[in-house]
Amino acid sequence: MKIKQFISLLLFISYLWLHMPLSSAQELREYMADSQAALDHLSQTMNTTVRNRNIIKINTSTSLSELTQATDALKLSIEQHPNDLFAKMYYGYGLLFLSSNYQQNKNYMRAAELSKQGFFFIDEAAESKPEDWRLRYLRARMDSFVPAEEGRCIIAINDLKQLNNSQQIPNELNGIIAYLYSNALTLCQQLDEAKKISDQLPELSGHGNLLFKLKHVVPFLTQEEITNILQPILEGGK
């Protein structure tokens, strides 16, 4: 009897141990799917202007030709509307994605040029209106994941510290901000601080528990980001 009870307990513990990670992985997949669905819905409802269409393409395209088209269109948009800082920010994003493409194809000269221009426009957009937290957030999102040798992690840390201290940030972005912060600290070799932030993730709102599972991977565009950042940007461009 005792042996039977022991074996049953062992089996139950094994079941829990196997089942829990699976359910977390499932939750993460569902979160990704919900975020993708929100992005698709936004893409369909907000693509009413050229500017919006191209910002959406920057967020969703992976092909070189589409990215090039979207980037060129945003460049034109900035020339016509120099005060559209979000278009400038996404133009910078587009240049950086193109740079990454050229880097993969070993065209290092062109990759270096585009990379410099990309960061230049991202900085210009964020620094033109330092009080706009969305611009700072978008800069930090890029800087938290570019390779450490670009030296951008220090800018990301600066931006994310300011975001953490800001009252304007919706609570549901706490999770993703902490995730970005942890990664920026890791890139800048502040590993103890990074681990502290990372350990707090599961307790934070905005699916912090699921972001914790990503482990320094570039995150997909989350539901919270779509609702609080991308949607207001596209609504402003209607």
Place this chain on the structure above:
Amino acid sequence: MFTTTLFYISNIIMAYALILMFYTCLTRPTDVRYTLLSLIKQRRRSMVTLLAIIMGGIAVFIFGGFVQYSFWQLKEQTIRTNIGHIQIYKEGYLESGSPTSSLKYTISNYDEIKSLLMNDPQIGPNIKAITGQLSFAGIISQYEKGVSTFFSGVGIEPETSLILGSLDRVISGSDLSRIMTHQITIGSGVSNLLSAGYNDWVDMLVVNPNGGQDAMSTQIRGVFQSGIKEYDETSIKMPLETAQRLLQTKDITKIIILLNDTEQTQNVITNIGKLIKQHNLPLEYKPWNELALYYHQVVNLFEGIFFFIKSIVSIIVVFMISNTLMMNVIERTKEIATLRALGLTKHYIRRLFVLEGITIGIIGSILSVSLGIIIAELINIHGVPMPPSPGYTKGYLAFVLWNEGYELFWFSCALPLVTAVIASIIPARKASNLIIAEAFRFV
């Protein structure tokens, strides 16, 4: 001079070889067949000879491709680390020497000159970026840490500096900005000396063109590394308008032009010279290759090494082919005697053996280039890590640049063919000068 002579001699030999082969194919195709059968008869020897030629050809092709890539990399690195393709100065600047005295030789009508250059139909379309630059020097300090150092500064337009200095890597922070114009970027050596980095405040003391002193407190927005140790240890950059404000001047020290294509440099320089004469402008100019001392030192070094390697490979190939053909002559003594007895002239016999050499050379050329391209593409998948060039602190990833220009192809074809023709001369003479009666008695 020597290499040019060799080039012309090689071309003459190659032309002779190809014409001879072509003529023989047209007028005496049986001779070509005979040549091929003779080579196939001694399959092993022919294969070993061919292998030696191919390996030599591939080695020269791959090394040549490496050297070409290294030259190209060094050239672009030099140009895109703030030198540009062409620099224009006020007349007298080049003689003046140091940056402090160069503030006496400044260009006051930059906008007008820029407009002239951009609107010129011969010059404008070739320009990728054009910028004014103000050079100055002074002392930079971090008073909190009690550290000071001399610096060599440039005021440059932030957006054009991205293209002009595209290989200036920012290792911490950002490049210059059009918005935060009071912020500067410093070289990695300056950063280490001052123990100052992103967001730190520093103080600068400079001497203005009137001989007075000016000072400024400024924030560091980025630390850059060009790979050139001396440059990184003393350089700082700031927006041009800030530098002009600091030095109380509207002038610039030089105009830097970056072209779309480095090959257009000489053409554009010529047109700039004409433009300056036409408008009577008190300006002088220099192309990048006269400003890049290290580049020429490295190129000369590599060219010397490459010439040495080419010579060694050529000598080995000559000996290999010569040995093979000589063995052929010895083994076929009776056959040669028979051919002579049948009425073939000495010249005819000589030509047959030269044809054998040419055939080996042609097959060697084709295979060397084909296999060389395949191996080059395999190497180019990942590249080869190289140590820094002289004067630089950063190494680079080297590739085999085989498809820019014809020189590499020409040499990879010339090496087997020319050496084959040269190597076949002595065996062919030996074969043709055999005495028929003695040859028949040969055992």
